[in-house]
Amino acid sequence: MIKEKIQELSKSIFNDVVGNRRHLHANPELSFNEHNTQAFVSQQLDALGIPYEKMANTGLVALIKGSKPSDKVVALRADMDALPITEANDVPYKSTNVGVMHACGHDVHTSSLLGTAKILTELKNDFGGTVKFIFQPAEEKLPGGASLMIKEGVLENPKPQAVLGQHVMPLIDAGKVGFRSGKYMASTDEIYVTVKGKGGHGAQPQQNVDPVIITAHILVALQQVVSRMAQPSIPSVLSFGKVIANGATNVIPNEVYLEGTFRTMDEVWRKEAHKKMKKMAEGIAESMGGSCDFNIMHGYPFLINEPRLTAATRSHAEDYLGKENVLDLDIWMAAEDFAYYTQVADSCFYRLGTRNEERGIISSVHTPTFDVEEKALEVSTGLMAYLALKELGN
Numbered sequence: 001m002i003k004e005k006i007q008e009l010s011k012s013i014f015n016d017v018v019g020n021r022r023h024l025h026a027n028p029e030l031s032f033n034e035h036n037t038q039a040f041v042s043q044q045l046d047a048l049g050i051p052y053e054k055m056a057n058t059g060l061v062a063l064i065k066g067s068k069p070s071d072k073v074v075a076l077r078a079d080m081d082a083l084p085i086t087e088a089n090d091v092p093y094k095s096t097n098v099g100v101m102h103a104c105g106h107d108v109h110t111s112s113l114l115g116t117a118k119i120l121t122e123l124k125n126d127f128g129g130t131v132k133f134i135f136q137p138a139e140e141k142l143p144g145g146a147s148l149m150i151k152e153g154v155l156e157n158p159k160p161q162a163v164l165g166q167h168v169m170p171l172i173d174a175g176k177v178g179f180r181s182g183k184y185m186a187s188t189d190e191i192y193v194t195v196k197g198k199g200g201h202g203a204q205p206q207q208n209v210d211p212v213i214i215t216a217h218i219l220v221a222l223q224q225v226v227s228r229m230a231q232p233s234i235p236s237v238l239s240f241g242k243v244i245a246n247g248a249t250n251v252i253p254n255e256v257y258l259e260g261t262f263r264t265m266d267e268v269w270r271k272e273a274h275k276k277m278k279k280m281a282e283g284i285a286e287s288m289g290g291s292c293d294f295n296i297m298h299g300y301p302f303l304i305n306e307p308r309l310t311a312a313t314r315s316h317a318e319d320y321l322g323k324e325n326v327l328d329l330d331i332w333m334a335a336e337d338f339a340y341y342t343q344v345a346d347s348c349f350y351r352l353g354t355r356n357e358e359r360g361i362i363s364s365v366h367t368p369t370f371d372v373e374e375k376a377l378e379v380s381t382g383l384m385a386y387l388a389l390k391e392l393g394n
């Protein structure tokens with residue numbers, strides 16, 4: 001019964017949801033600067049008569065309480081920020097804020113959650129329990145809007161028994177969704193290293209301390225941390241994408257600068273790996289007569305989908321979309337600040353398919369040609385409403 005009602009409502013609001021998505025897409029804002037986005041979401045909530053509070057400067061939290069008696073609470077989360085990318089798509093809703101683009105689909109998440117709020121407002125008399133709507137800023141930038149919202153108490157008063165989040169995925173066809181129980185996404189730390197030596201003429205290496213060679217040794221040796229020291233059961237990735245040794249064919253520079261990323265899925269190992277990498281790099285530099293400043297900037301923790309909640313939610317998604325439209329996901333070594341919710345509350349982060357190969361909608365997130373098949377917006381709104389009501393015991 002409730003399922004059919006939700007499916008009908010998600011169809012009837014579809015055009016409005018697409019309109020909202022296009023409005024947000026055309027007006028993207030960078031992390032921690034989502035002022036107009038926040039104003040837009042508050043107008044929409046006002047129009048629906050849903051009470052809300054502003055949080056974390058540019059975020060909001062809203063509540064809808066069903067009329068039937070129940071103390072249960074479920075939270076639904078959307079992120080609202082865009083990326084510093086210039087959009088290359090030629091579409092009517094192209095970004096009008098040049099250099100800023102919704103290239104991670106957070107416009108979809110925000111407009112979908114507003115759609116879910118609309119559906120649940122219509123169904124207020126049909127369910128028991130409270131649904132908390134989290135519109136958070138700054139998923140794309142450390143320290144992450146999620147961590148600020150949690151610090152400001154978004155998971156208190158009332159405290160949700162479960163937090164659900166969805167994210168677009170251009171690898172999955174629109175109409176389908178994907179789940180993974182347990183560890184799903186990685187912690188991420190940024191590594192900044194300066195290897196110091198003593199520069200000079202390339203013809204007289206005996207008079208110099210060559211930081212380029214020291215760096216070469218460090219780069220190769222550090223891979224030992226992920227290939228030999230990490231437990232094989234704990235996924236670990238170490239990549240250096242920036243190595244600058246700005247000498248010349250015959251000039252040995254004074255120093256080499258490196259930037260990299262370390263990703264894993266275990267907090268104890270994460271700390272241990274940091275120590276090992278630092279010790280190894282410093283030891284190698286020292287043994288070769290140089291030195292090394294090894295700095296790690298801590299990013300998001302790993303993301304874990306609570307098994308009971310994920311199994312239940314996955315099976316509710318099968319009810320709603322049909323078994324053939326619910327897929328299993330592999331682990332994904334990218335990071336996501338939804339991880340903060342998963343570290344403190346039972347949570348489930350699932351993927352919303354947005355691909356349409358025939359229409360050429362295949363670009364990855366974080367690229368200038370990223371777009372979504374908007375048919376996915378019918379799934380995203382209704383499915384989340386259904387998952388919330390099921391988790392509340394309706």
Ligand SMILES: [Zn+2]
Pocket residue numbers: 104140365366
């Ligand atoms: Zn992103």
Ligand SMILES: [Zn+2]
Pocket residue numbers: 104105106139167
């Ligand atoms: Zn994202």
